[in-house]
Amino acid sequence: MSGEPRHGTVIDRRSSGGGVNGTLGSYIVQDDEDQRYYGFDYRQIVTEGFRTIRTGERVRFHVSGVSPDRAEFVIRLDRPDPSEYYG
Numbered sequence: 001m002s003g004e005p006r007h008g009t010v011i012d013r014r015s016s017g018g019g020v021n022g023t024l025g026s027y028i029v030q031d032d033e034d035q036r037y038y039g040f041d042y043r044q045i046v047t048e049g050f051r052t053i054r055t056g057e058r059v060r061f062h063v064s065g066v067s068p069d070r071a072e073f074v075i076r077l078d079r080p081d082p083s084e085y086y087g
Helices: 082-086
Strands: 006-015 025-031 037-041 058-063 071-076
Touching: 025 071, 037 058, 037 071
Parallel strands: none
Antiparallel strands: 006 025, 006 058, 025 037, 058 071
């Protein structure tokens, strides 16, 4: 892990055409402190179950030590209401 945890808001999701149904996406998070943008994909989301994040959600992340424009170890801070998914 590189440096201290950062906080930000997911501002964009872009489909890349991969994955089982062609819906693999990449995400863009804007850092709250320095306003920089960092990209990541679902593999960097730390959660149980289905790895996805919605635009507008707040996250905690680390900046990649290998690629300084990439986020890694992304954790959702906003917990969605399960009824939005299963209601």
